[in-house]
Amino acid sequence: NAGVTQTPKFQVLKTGQSMTLQCAQDMNHEYMSWYRQDPGMGLRLIHYSVGAGITDQGEVPNGYNVSRSTTEDFPLRLLSAAPSQTSVYFCASSYSDNSPLHFGNGTRLTVT
Amino acid sequence: GENVEQHPSTLSVQEGDSAVIKCTYSDSASNYFPWYKQELGKRPQLIIDIRSNVGEKKDQRIAVTLNKTAKHFSLHITETQPEDSAVYFCAASSGGYQKVTFGTGTKLQVIP
Numbered sequence: 042n043a044g045v046t047q048t049p050k051f052q053v054l055k056t057g058q059s060m061t062l063q064c065a066q067d068m069n070h071e072y073m074s075w076y077r078q079d080p081g082m083g084l085r086l087i088h089y090s091v092g093a094g095i096t097d098q099g100e101v102p103n104g105y106n107v108s109r110s111t112t113e114d115f116p117l118r119l120l121s122a123a124p125s126q127t128s129v130y131f132c133a134s135s136y137s138d139n140s141p142l143h144f145g146n147g148t149r150l151t152v153t
Numbered sequence: 154g155e156n157v158e159q160h161p162s163t164l165s166v167q168e169g170d171s172a173v174i175k176c177t178y179s180d181s182a183s184n185y186f187p188w189y190k191q192e193l194g195k196r197p198q199l200i201i202d203i204r205s206n207v208g209e210k211k212d213q214r215i216a217v218t219l220n221k222t223a224k225h226f227s228l229h230i231t232e233t234q235p236e237d238s239a240v241y242f243c244a245a246s247s248g249g250y251q252k253v254t255f256g257t258g259t260k261l262q263v264i265p
Contacts, residue, residue, distance in 0.1 A: 081162075083242060083255040084197070131196060138248050139185040139204075144196040 043067055047132050047145035054122040054152045062117040062148050064132030070143070072135045073115040077101065077128040078147075084131065090115055091138075122152045155180040157245050159256030166233050167264050174259045176243035177225040180252075183245040186219060186226045191240045191258075200241075201228070233263045 048063045066073065074089035086099030090109040104126060106118040115134075119126060129149050133142040156179040166172050176186075187202035203210045203217045203226065210217050214233075219226040226245075230237055243256040 081257055083159075083257045085255075086253065139246055141187060141199040141202060142189075142197075142253075144198070146196050 045132055045134055045143050045145035047130075047148055049148060050146065052148060052150050054119070054150065056122060056124060056152060058122050060119050060122070062119075062130055062132075062150075064115045064117065064145060065113050066115075066132075066134040066143070067113065068134060068136075068143065069112060070134035070136055071112065072137060072140075073109065074099070074133050074142075075105070075107065075115070075117045076131045076133060078131060079128050087117065087130075119150075124152045126150065127152045155183060155245055155247070155252060155254040157243060157254045157256045159243050159259055161259060162257065163260045163262070165262045165264060168233060168235060170233055172230045172233050172237070172261055172263075174228045174241055174243070174261070175225060176227070176245075176256050177223075178245040178254075179224065180245070180247055181221075181224065182247040183252075184248070185246040186217070187244050187246075188217060188228050189242045189244070191242065193239070197242060230261075233261075235263050235265050237261060238263045 045066045071092045075087040076084040085101050088107040090096045096107050129147050131147050132145040135142050159176045184205035189197035190200045191197040201217050214231045216229040240258045240260050242258050246253040
């Protein structure tokens with residue numbers, strides 16, 4: 042039982058490049074989400090999904106896309122990277138809303 | 154929307170002393186209050202949570218109290234140890250991912 046697995050751990054992009062952050066969970070959780078963590082700002086929700094085929098926007102969705110074709114996978118796509126997207130990104134899953142979040146190990150992204 | 158304020162932002166205590174971190178929330182509909190611990194360079198992990206129908210919950214050296222009338226909740230760590238050094242985040246949720254809001258974090262340092 043690996044929990045929530047994120048890849049890559051580190052990534053450097055140039056402004057304008059695109060990439061996909063991968064997230065997979067093996068706990069059969071319906072709820073998955075992406076957060077970004079910036080110094081002094083806590084964790085802010087980017088996008089979330091309450092089940093396969095269902096996604097919605099969180100607090101800071103601009104510049105990011107998601108899809109949920111399976112229960113296990115929830116990739117986050119950066120369409121055209123900007124320096125403001127330099128951050129640490131965490132994927133999380135949970136059994137339901139109002140239940141504990143299980144986080145992945147994070148991806149540290151730098152956009153130059 | 155929900156606003157969660159967390160204080161203090163940094164806290165230093167001597168080993169063996171107690172530490173208290175306080176959070177206030179604004180949405181009276183919030184009914185789930187988790188606390189996460191994040192060690193340096195690692196992912197946040199749940200340490201304790203409380204629901205609105207309970208006023209206090211304890212797990213060994215960690216306790217959380219909730220005052221719904223005043224809209225604040227607190228984390229208490231007794232007999233602190235060096236391994237308690239980390240950043241602690243509170244959160245409030247009224248159900249649904251779009252309503253999970255994190256505090257900005259408290260960096261706790263336990264001095265041996």
